[in-house]
Amino acid sequence: MKIIILTGIITVAVFAVPIICLAEATSLEDMTTALRCTCGCNMVLDDCNCNTAKDMMYQIRQQILDGKSKDQIIAEFQMMYGDIVLVTPPKSGLELVLWLLPIITSVMGTVVIYENARGREPFPTSEIKAPIAEVDVKIDGEQIDAEMAKYEEMFNEEYKKIKEEEK
Amino acid sequence: MIGYICLLIAIISAVSAALLYVVGIIKKQPRFLFGGRMGIGITLIEVTIASVWLLYLLISRDFQTAYVASYTSKDLSLLYTISAFWAGMEGSLLLWTWMLSIFATMVILPHRKNEKLTPYVGLILVIIIAFLLSVLVFASNPFTELSYRPSDGYGLNPLLQDLGMMFHPPTLFVGYAGFAVPFAFAMAGLWTKKDDWIYHIRRWTLFSWLFLGFGIFLGGWWSYHVLGWGGYWAWDPIENASLIPWLLASAFLHSVMIQEGKGGMKVWNMLLIIFTFLAVFFATFLTRSGIISSVHAFAQSPVGGVFLIFILLTFFACIGLVVLRLKTLATRNIFEAYLSRETSFLFNNLIFVVLTFIVFSGTVFPLLSEVIRGYQLSVGPGFYNESFLPLALILVLLMGVCILIAWRKASLVSLKKNAVYPIVSSVVSASVFFLLGVRDFPGMAVVFVSTFISLAIGLEFYRVANAEGNARGLNFLRGLGSSIKRNRRKFGGQIIHISIVLMLIGVAGSTLYENAKMFTIDVGETYAADSYIFTFEGFSQHTENNRAATVANLDISFNGKETQRFSPTIYYYLREETFIRSPHISGSMLQDVYVVLQDYVLPQGTQGGEATFTVKTIPLINLIWISMIVMGIGTIIAMSSERKR
Secondary structure (H helix, E strand, O other), X not given: OHHXXXXXXXXXXXXXXXXXXXXXXXXXXXXXXXXXOOOOOOOEHHHOOOHHHHHHXXXXXXXXXXXXXXXXXXXHHHHHHOHHHEOOOOOOOOHHHHHHHHHHHHHHHHHHHHHHHOOOOOOOHHXXXXXXXXXXXXXXXXXXXXXXXXXXXXXXXXXXXXXXXXX | OHHHHHHHHHHHHHHHHHHHXXXXXXXXXXXXXXXXXXXXXXXXXXXXXXXXXXXXXXHOOOOOEHHHHHHOOOOOOHHHHHHHHHOOHHHHHHHHHHHHHHHHHHHHOOOOOOOOOHHHHHHHHHHHHHHHHHHHHHOOOOOOEOOOOOOOOOOOOHHHOOOHHHHHHHHHHHHHHHOHHHHHHHHHHHHHOOOOHHHHOHHHHHHHHHHHHHHHHHHHHHHHHHOOOOOOOOOOHHHHHHHHHHHHHHHHHXXXXXXXXXXXXXXXXXXXXXXXXXXXXXXXXXXXXXXXXXXXXOOOOOHHHHHHHHHXXXXXXXXXXXXXXXXXXXXXXXXXOOOOHHHHHHHHHXXXXXXHHHHHHHHHHHHHHHHHHOOOOOOOHHHHHHHHHHHHHXXXXXXXXXXXXXXXXXXXXXXXXXXXXXXXXXXXXXXXHHHHXXXXXXXXXXXXXXXXXXXXXXXXXXXXXXXXXXXXXXXXXXXXXXXXXXXXXHHHHHHHHHHHHHHHHHHHHHHHOOEEEEEEEEOOOEEEEOOEEEEEEEEEEEEOOOEEEEEEEEEEEEOOOOOEEEOOEEEEEOOOOEEEEEOEEEEOOOEEEEEEEEEEEOOEOOEOOEEEEEEEEEEOOHHHHHHHHHHHHHHXXXXXXXXXX
């Protein structure tokens, strides 16, 4: 128990640092991976080498030098070129459906699993076939202890009988 | 004409085989079933002759055949001329039909083994083959002849003139064709109300899953070393479409174990195999219809519409049959506890399905946006990076957690006991990497998950090997060998899981810690950046078969160590009048150095010339290719196990 608590504290401490330190970047590379080239290639700006991509990168460089944040630059390009310039679909309008679907599916699936996985009664062991029988059944510590206690009790009873017979 | 005639005979024999099977099944007459088997055999022979004929036409450069003229030329090397077989829509469809005919024959040949199911399996497979043949014969004939004989062909797309072209499409099509077999067995089992279909499809499913996975990996490898952008996966719609059946098949491979062991999840497994099969045709529909713009898509064609109709008809027929057989598929509740390996498999399946959903919705979203807004808005990597990757990481973590939980019912006590060493070691590992400079959350999460799973699997191997050794009086290594031999399916699966860990580390390293620098440098000059020194030694030019090459020689040294020469090239394809950049990649297990020649000005008179390079350092990317090999080894071991009923 102590080990688990200690592990938990260390885990939180270790992971908290990078999460806290996460800062919004406004480097050119962050922008060129967030925006799409509008030449029709459908590629991320970082990967396209055409003149349109070079022009867009020049504009981005200027805006970074002007001190604009990543969100401001993205908003400006979105206004200029439309949603088509965004690599990541916005989390609004029709695109919100795209973002919500996985979450809704996950929640619904978890509820279904919860309802179905509730163990109502033990499954008859005789009806279990391979591959579950093939797989090494995990030895449960509690099971072993219970089995050991049962055999110990049997042994003690037999021992008592033998002792009584000897007398 | 020979090829087309063979295809005509093939479709006649396929349709005849289907009719013979139907009569044989209804009337329970073995001679009609024999006729059906013969029909499949004749179909295979005819499709083989047609395929060999196409190969002959390609190699002999018969440019009067439109397909040969479209994809080859006199100056195309023999290797790429052969690969032109599957370069176009018609040829790739013929390849798929050929593969499926081979597999159908392999399945129905040992008919006595599965006498009750084989007629239905044969019927379903021959219907699918007949459909593909009808598309070939009526809409996508690879043997169409031109009214004149051109003196030369148009040649193969320069991007396809690579070793990857030899292997990537055929492996994909083997996977695609292979999934028809478990589907046919599933439908046969559903119709005949027999559950033993699952025991006949394990190796077929693994085989198809492996080849489809290989095909996807090879596509990534090809993209990496050819396209010059240093990446291997762009979330392109066609790439996504090949991933969907692979994800669904992965879910099926796990959940089928529960049906084998306890007879549960029958409806779920049936739906998984149906949707895996439909996803294969969906991928084909996307590629051949051209309705979504993609570098992989063929031009727009009515063939896409035919595939869509096939998908819809198959969907309604299969779902209808499932509904009809719901009573047969109903089972008692097989779950005995929340904390059990069965429940963890449910979560495994849930995550696979949600991942499939993410990929599918991102892929078809452009169509939805076109219907609603009037233009296609394609979904870029940002969406998948934020929604797919975190969930994939959780799925990988679940791989390790599953091993620690017992079948049927596990106790928290035993789970804690089994989990403490992996968790503590993972935290220590993450802390060590933090001190070494891995300070970002995704990187540390990958370190934690990788260590956790590796230890969980390692401890499992250790425990079992120890127990086996003790029970049989063997040393540890012999105990390990003996336990692997006795339980190849389980250990093959764990080796596959190890390959996933390697892939995870490779993807994380190459994505999170890639460094790129673009610079322009004159001939003879030196440029220094980030402990690297670049010296541009100059150009060399030469002409090959069908292209002219301009090579830029760049010497790179790191931290004053030995200099290495990189020679990235820009090829100019004479016939197509296209430039293709060919990167120079060199590296080790830990890191690749990837150099691309972006642009150049050749020396003129006294002016020395200049070149623009992009240099990338890509850590750990080679682990991805290694993971492919490990996955293959694990799958072969898993496939080699004896089937137990």
